[in-house]
Amino acid sequence: MTRFIFIVGGVMSGIGKGVTAASLARILYNRGYAVSAVKIDPYVNVDAGTMNPVEHGEVFVTSDGMECDQDIGTYERFLGVDLPGINSITTGQIFQEVIRKERGLEYNGRCVEVVPDIPNEVIRRLKLAARQARADILLVEIGGTAGEYQNILYLEAARFMRHESPQDVAVVLVSYLPIPHALREMKTKPTQQAVHALQAAGLQPDFIVGRAAQPIDVPRKRKLAIFCNVAEENVISAPNLSSVYEVPLQFEREEFAKRLCKKMRIPIRKPKAVYEKPWMQFIHRSQKSTKTVSIGILGKYFASGAFVLEDVYISVIEAIKHAAWERGLTPKIQWLDSEAYEQFPQKIKELKQFDGIIVPGGFGARGTEGKIGAIHYLRTKYIPFLGLCFGMQLAVVEFARNVANMRQAHTTEINPQTKFPVIDIMPEQVTKIHEKILGGSMRLGNYTCKVIPHTLAQHAYSRKKRTNIAVIANERHRHRYEFNNEFKSKLERLGLICSGINPDKQLVEIIELKNHPFFIGTQFHPELRSRPLNPHPLFLAFIEAAHKKPSV
Ligand code: GLN
Numbered sequence: 001m002t003r004f005i006f007i008v009g010g011v012m013s014g015i016g017k018g019v020t021a022a023s024l025a026r027i028l029y030n031r032g033y034a035v036s037a038v039k040i041d042p043y044v045n046v047d048a049g050t051m052n053p054v055e056h057g058e059v060f061v062t063s064d065g066m067e068c069d070q071d072i073g074t075y076e077r078f079l080g081v082d083l084p085g086i087n088s089i090t091t092g093q094i095f096q097e098v099i100r101k102e103r104g105l106e107y108n109g110r111c112v113e114v115v116p117d118i119p120n121e122v123i124r125r126l127k128l129a130a131r132q133a134r135a136d137i138l139l140v141e142i143g144g145t146a147g148e149y150q151n152i153l154y155l156e157a158a159r160f161m162r163h164e165s166p167q168d169v170a171v172v173l174v175s176y177l178p179i180p181h182a183l184r185e186m187k188t189k190p191t192q193q194a195v196h197a198l199q200a201a202g203l204q205p206d207f208i209v210g211r212a213a214q215p216i217d218v219p220r221k222r223k224l225a226i227f228c229n230v231a232e233e234n235v236i237s238a239p240n241l242s243s244v245y246e247v248p249l250q251f252e253r254e255e256f257a258k259r260l261c262k263k264m265r266i267p268i269r270k271p272k273a274v275y276e277k278p279w280m281q282f283i284h285r286s287q288k289s290t291k292t293v294s295i296g297i298l299g300k301y302f303a304s305g306a307f308v309l310e311d312v313y314i315s316v317i318e319a320i321k322h323a324a325w326e327r328g329l330t331p332k333i334q335w336l337d338s339e340a341y342e343q344f345p346q347k348i349k350e351l352k353q354f355d356g357i358i359v360p361g362g363f364g365a366r367g368t369e370g371k372i373g374a375i376h377y378l379r380t381k382y383i384p385f386l387g388l389c390f391g392m393q394l395a396v397v398e399f400a401r402n403v404a405n406m407r408q409a410h411t412t413e414i415n416p417q418t419k420f421p422v423i424d425i426m427p428e429q430v431t432k433i434h435e436k437i438l439g440g441s442m443r444l445g446n447y448t449c450k451v452i453p454h455t456l457a458q459h460a461y462s463r464k465k466r467t468n469i470a471v472i473a474n475e476r477h478r479h480r481y482e483f484n485n486e487f488k489s490k491l492e493r494l495g496l497i498c499s500g501i502n503p504d505k506q507l508v509e510i511i512e513l514k515n516h517p518f519f520i521g522t523q524f525h526p527e528l529r530s531r532p533l534n535p536h537p538l539f540l541a542f543i544e545a546a547h548k549k550p551s552v
Helices: 017-029 070-079 091-103 113-135 152-164 190-201 217-226 246-253 254-261 274-286 311-326 340-342 345-353 369-381 390-402 427-434 455-463 486-493 539-547
Strands: 003-009 037-040 086-092 137-145 169-176 207-212 235-239 292-300 331-338 356-359 385-386 419-424 444-452 471-479 479-485 496-502 507-512 519-522
Touching: 003 017, 003 152, 003 479, 017 037, 017 070, 017 137, 017 169, 017 246, 017 496, 037 070, 037 113, 070 246, 070 471, 086 091, 086 113, 091 113, 113 137, 113 152, 137 152, 152 169, 152 345, 169 190, 190 207, 190 217, 207 217, 207 254, 217 235, 217 369, 235 246, 235 507, 246 274, 292 311, 292 340, 292 369, 292 539, 311 331, 311 356, 311 539, 331 340, 331 539, 340 345, 340 369, 345 369, 356 369, 356 390, 356 539, 369 385, 385 390, 385 539, 390 419, 390 479, 390 486, 390 507, 390 519, 419 427, 419 539, 444 455, 444 507, 455 471, 455 507, 455 519, 479 507, 486 496, 519 539
Parallel strands: 003 137, 003 169, 037 086, 037 137, 169 207, 207 235, 292 331, 292 356, 356 385, 385 519
Antiparallel strands: 419 479, 444 471, 444 496, 496 507, 507 519
16 A cells, blocks of 8 residues: 655745655655655646746656656655656646547546546556555655645645545645744744645645744744644754755654654654665765865856746756765856856856866757857866767867867757758657657657767776776767767867767767867766766766866
């Protein structure tokens, strides 16, 4: 029998529901339970792939090619597993499936209704995810905040499930407790109202996770317990911590796993050292790191009005942290705006103050020339560079323009008429675009990459052990354009090394340069596979090279 733990948000979004779900998953996993996690996104999009990054944040890609919310990435990092795409649910998918069944007369002629047919389809999906994962416990994070119209049908699904078997379902409300500057007191009223909103949907929370700048003190725990109808020991304090990876430790201090097991009437096991110890060691490494390594991320999806959105590159940031901590370094990450480099090319010189620069994935023309200018600077000034997907493609463009003298070289994504289409659309993509099949149709998910012996990439993947054996890597993809093999031999003659190749289609997966401390571009997204306990080899190698760079 699978137990289901629903994680619901209160007061506002962005307070760490995903990290709460992932941390809960981790502490239950540490106890030897088979755990999996599902994210429900209440938007109508079928997946996250068609949304603008500024609107949505990072699009995480699973190994089986689902474009989903960044929370799936958080779960993967905390659990150290690859999750399947079915663990990402959207309203688009639920309605699509209900309508498909209706058209196929699968409802046997009866009237198909929003309630109960939509919640029932949600429940079918949750049970399917639980079955496929053989989960003892399935964490289900419902996106949005209690009281929103959008997620009401998911709360209804949770209510149905709890009605059917109350002891198998727990509800955790993750809420925010503000400490207004002028009052200097932690206020519980917004959380009380969030509980009322949840109760109006027929759900009483069993636990309240109180997110706040500070720990919740006893008087306020008591107040929340009384006014929210929750046992006092089930009010869990979740103050700000220096890293999200410390949240499982905080939950242990609050005896959260014990209380959850008690609520769900499953054995209260002790954490197993084999699972818990590596995590603790990782936390110690992160806290003990003294020397810094400064990394710039050159992108364009940061600005939203007066604010900077870091979520867009969350997996890149986490991958940098994992690798840096593994080497005992504290990463200092700075945002660099490629559009500013386009307007003020002399600003590019500021790159020399960094130990290494990452040019991450991207789409479209805006800021592209700024990135190409920056890559030129990094190549010629021997500054460690890691290009991810679009970053790799633009490194090829820069090399073609400035080393191979093909001045108009470009990717056909930006200039379809270019004389030198060194990056070009994949043939199977052309028909998809013509037929307007644009959602979920990129080259997505895992593809193999044969890493060529005696290259920097091979050196990184084999962790320096044996440089004469080809490594086979499995890496995640999300792109429509590709290195154009027509230009391969010409660029190779001039010094570009194609150090990773997809053996089935001969597609170039990794490029690098000789006579440079570290210059690597990958067509795939290594950041999506980096884990705290298992940093990605390319990020490790990049951080090592960055650490070696003499400071200016
Ligand atoms: N825009 C490029 C492509 O579609 C790169 C995509 C990316 O960086 N994820 O191929």
